[in-house]
Each structure stands twice: as structure tokens, then as C-alpha cells.
Amino acid sequence: MPGGTPVAVAAPGRTWSGPTQQERFGLLRRARSIAIVGASNNPARASYFVATYLLSSTNYDVYLVNPRETEILGQPVYATLSDLPVVPDIVDVFRRHDDLPGVAQEAIEAGAQTLWLQLGSWNEDAAAIAEGAGLSVVMDRCIKIEHARFHGGLHLAGFDTGVISSRRQLRAR
Template identity: 65%
Template sequence: MSLETTVPEHAVRTGGALSWQPPTARQRQAILSRTQSVTIVGASNNPARPSYFVATYLLSSSRYQVNFVNPRLDELLGQPVYPSLADVPGEIDLVSVFRKHEDLPEVAEDVIKTGARTLWLQLGLWHEPVAERAAEAGLDVVMNRCVKIEHARFAGGLHLAGFNTGVISSRRQGKP
């Protein structure tokens, strides 16, 4: 990995400091379009957890190579689970993080070490110092957005009115 990094286009340099800016919808779409692999850090085998739902969606509805990281699991949805990012084989493009806020600085450092291109913090996760550190290292950073929702939206599986299930209404359709 080169010591010289490219600052993502949505990061703004003012003076010598880097100011992270959220990527636009077009920039998020470009990130997801170029991504080949997604690694979920904090993957869970509990079907009620958001990481499980995202994992099932990505495995069934995307072209991505999906990897999982959780030191407490060996397998998830028929796939191996790795104890750390350093143990994931091959190149890592996008790291989707489902961890506590206080864990994010350490996770970001691990992501930077892997040479990943994107750090993606899921809904509810926002940490500007982490975003600035990762952007300074050349990573694209997305915060407080669900990779599943964004993928579905750009792939045509999520419409403005909701999921691609037709009309969404609280009224009953027809009388029996």
C-alpha cells in the first residue's frame, strides 16, 4: 500500500485539515457499483438483528462476494465467519460495520490496514473523527445508512413508496 493516498471526492480539504462530507446519492451509487466484495463486521446469527437481515439480502440479491467477521461465530448462512478483518481472504472492497459506537475507532484502524476502499457505518452509527481518519487514509466513508437499503434502492428493489411489492395501502383490497 502506498503512503500517498487519494482523498475521496466527497471529502473537502480546508487549509491543511480534512473535512468529511457525506457522499451524495450518485456517489453512494458509484461506490456500490464498483464494489466487488462486502465484509460485514459484527455479523450476527440472530435473525432479529439487522446484520443478519442485511447478510441474507446481500447473499440472495446482490452480486457481491460477502464475508463475515465475528470472533464468536464459525459459520453464518453456510459461509465461514472470520475472527478479524485481517483473517478475511482476498481483497476487501467495502466494510459494513455493525458495532457499538465506542468500537468504531479501532474498527476503522483495522479497515484502513486491510486496504479496503470503503468504510460503511450502518444506520444509527455516526462518528466524525472516524470518518475524517478513514477519509484521510483514502477511504470512501458512508455513515448512518443501510447498505441493504441503498443497494435495493439503486438496484430497483426499493421505490419511493417502499419495497417493490406494488401498492402500499392501509385499506383492504376488495371485499371477500
Template identity: 55%
Template sequence: MDADIARILRETRTVAIVGASANRARPVYDVWRYLERASDYELYLVNPTITEVDGTPTYPNLSALPVVPDLVDVFRRQEFLRDVLDDAVRVGAKTLWLQSGLWDPAIARDGEAAGLQVVMDRCLKVEHARLLSVS
């Protein structure tokens, strides 16, 4: 599994962070700031209820992004995973990444059947730091 995740992280160029928040106490904010600092990824924040986070624009959904994201990093409650999966498939994303605490075998099955790589219950920040950081 580590080899697969490391490959995904190396091949990723664009990341959409779904469920972005301007609240600095939320894990999504920390992950975004880490990725800004420690990766070369182009990052896009997605949240239909806010227009920006610290001056960075947010987008209402994946189809509003100016690019097709390679990886969709999901910080949404369980009941919204199906909608995010459908959006990720619709826009042609390559990977659906469900953050720590998110696990749904039906979403994984349907995502993989649609051609997506699916990672569940893992923190993108933690895995990036663990597998790609240079010591």
C-alpha cells in the same frame, strides 16, 4: 451524495460484514441475506465470537479474510468504530460503511485522511435496493 453512493455500490465486488450475527432478528442478518440474494458481491462475515452463520464461515477480523474487502459494512457499537477503522486501513479496504445509526465525524475524517471512502448512517441494503435495483 446519491451519485457517490451509487458509484461505490457499482464499483464494489467484495463486502466484509463486521458484526455478523446468527440471530435472524438482527438487522445484520437481514442485510446479509438481502445482499446474497440481490447482489453479485462476494460476502464475508466477520465476528470473532462465532464460527459460522447458517453454514457460512465467519472470520475473527478483517486481516483473516482470504481477500481484501472493497467495502467494510459495520454493525458494531460506537466504541468499536476506531478498531474497525484501523483494521480497514490496515488491510487496504476502499470503503468504510457505517450502518444506520452510526455517525462519527472523527472516524470519517480519519478514514478519509487514510484514503478510505466513508459512508455514515446509511443501510447498505436500503441504498443498494434504492440506487441499483432494476425496476
């Protein structure tokens, strides 16, 4: 898709269109903190992979949210967004479709500026709730991929990691 054009409405019934490439770059550039809602301690989960990237390859203050965990990747985990010690700039969500409107409301109550629904997540009700309160909304985009793309971490063929897995790779010694 050419840069600077709105996100295409990709499926029948989708009426919402998201921020342009330039606007997404601006959201990431202005942000100082990101809360990952639905963070997992399972290395096979996308949220684990994204958290690993954000913690190791960016300058963001990253906060992990999951009521069933206490620590992930050596970081404390908070039960809810309201438990965070700061107001997150971006709330990056890894939750089920039906949970997304509730998470949007929590993001509003926490004072976040942006609700970011990960790749594969699309919920126009959640978008309407967040946008109605003045939040920016990104849907169906991976924050790791977007950050890496804007900062030279992707090649034409994909990730610049040499690995296409969220699982930790064992290396022969």
C-alpha cells in the same frame, strides 16, 4: 433529499457530510466484495437481514466478520478483517459507537476502499481516521436499502419484500 446533493448534517454538532447519492451509487457499482463486521447469527439483528439480502440478491462476494461465530447463513465467519482471504472493497460495520474508530483502523490495515457505517451509526472520529488514509466513508446509511434503491428493489412505500421485519416469516401451508 434531491439526488446529487451532499448528505445533510442532520443533528447539532455534526460537521461531516458524506458522499452524494451518485457517489454512493458509484461506490456500490465498483465494489466486488463486502465484509460485514459485526455479523450476527440472530435473525432479529439488522446485520443478519443485510447479510441475507447481500448473499441472495447481489453478485458481491460477502465475507462475515465476528470473533464469536464460526458460521452464519452457511458462510464461514472470520474473527477479524485481517483473517479474510481477500481485501474487501467495502467494510460494512454493525458495531457499537465506541468501537468504530478501531474498526476504521482495521479497515485501513486490511486495504479496504470504503468504510460504510450502517443506519444509525455516526462517528466523525472514525470518518476522520478512514478519510485520512484515503478511504471513502458512508455513515448513517443502510447498504441494503441503498443497493435496493439503486437497483429497483424499493417502492415508494419502502422495501419491495412485503415484510417489515428482519425475522424469518412462517407461512401457512
